[in-house]
Amino acid sequence: MKIISQVLNYFIPEICPYCQENFTENGLFCAECLVKLPAPGQNICKSCGGDLDLILDICSKCMKEKPAPWSDAICLFMMNSNVQHLVEQYKYNNKIEFLSQMADSASHKIQDSKIHFDCVTAIPLHFMKHLYRGYNQSALLAKRIAIVTGIGYKNLLVRRKFTKTQTRLSGEERHKNLKGAFFSKNKAFIEKKDILLVDDVFTTGSTLRSASEALLSSGANSVTILVLARR
Numbered sequence: 098m099k100i101i102s103q104v105l106n107y108f109i110p111e112i113c114p115y116c117q118e119n120f121t122e123n124g125l126f127c128a129e130c131l132v133k134l135p136a137p138g139q140n141i142c143k144s145c146g147g148d149l150d151l152i153l154d155i156c157s158k159c160m161k162e163k164p165a166p167w168s169d170a171i172c173l174f175m176m177n178s179n180v181q182h183l184v185e186q187y188k189y190n191n192k193i194e195f196l197s198q199m200a201d202s203a204s205h206k207i208q209d210s211k212i213h214f215d216c217v218t219a220i221p222l223h224f225m226k227h228l229y230r231g232y233n234q235s236a237l238l239a240k241r242i243a244i245v246t247g248i249g250y251k252n253l254l255v256r257r258k259f260t261k262t263q264t265r266l267s268g269e270e271r272h273k274n275l276k277g278a279f280f281s282k283n284k285a286f287i288e289k290k291d292i293l294l295v296d297d298v299f300t301t302g303s304t305l306r307s308a309s310e311a312l313l314s315s316g317a318n319s320v321t322i323l324v325l326a327r328r
């Protein structure tokens with residue numbers, strides 16, 4: 098089926114899911130939208146995957162945070178109002194058509210990074226939130242990435258507390274709110290593994306920090322984060 102759909106895509110170009118007007122370039126967004134939805138360039142921050150604005154290997158935003166527990170970061174887009182709109186559509190309106198675009202873009206970046214991964218996992222939602230929303234977008238993306246790249250998907254984290262909405266909290270309050278918010282399951286599997294951890298938007302990194310710490314304290318060899326954008 099996959100081969101058939103790939104052949105069909107080659108002959109019948111798809112409509113760009115962002116503007117719904119032009120045809121896509123190589124199955125991603127159209128050329129016009131690729132300009133509106135910029136990706137980080139060659140020199141990226143080791144902590145968030147965004148463009149570097151300093152001569153160091155960490156950007157000025159990440160310089161203000163505690164050192165990250167993960168070893169590398171992959172970021173798909175540089176944040177702007179178009180990317181913000183894309184993320185909202187994808188996150189809250191369950192825009193499935195964006196998923197394959199994002200997974201394709203993620204798989205290119207994973208290949209370019211030359212980092213070895215044993216498995217891909219996602220930041221879980223609290224089960225009440227999951228029930229309310231009906232899906233976890235990060236898990237859907239992680240599973241899609243697993244299909245495209247051949248890296249296995251594994252559910253490794255559980256959200257312990259029903260954390261308060263983070264939006265109105267300061268950086269320090271966010272860290273406190275999320276400390277110990279995750280625990281890992283499947284410890285026997287986690288040990289010595291290089292794990293790719295998927296989340297949506299990197300704001301202060303508190304969620305990613307708490308989840309990475311859970312994986313590393315269970316014996317993971319390394320954690321690399323993959324996010325849609327850095328705020």
Ligand SMILES: [Zn+2]
Nearest residue numbers: 113116127130
């Ligand atoms: Zn377009």
Ligand SMILES: [Zn+2]
Nearest residue numbers: 142145156159
């Ligand atoms: Zn950074």
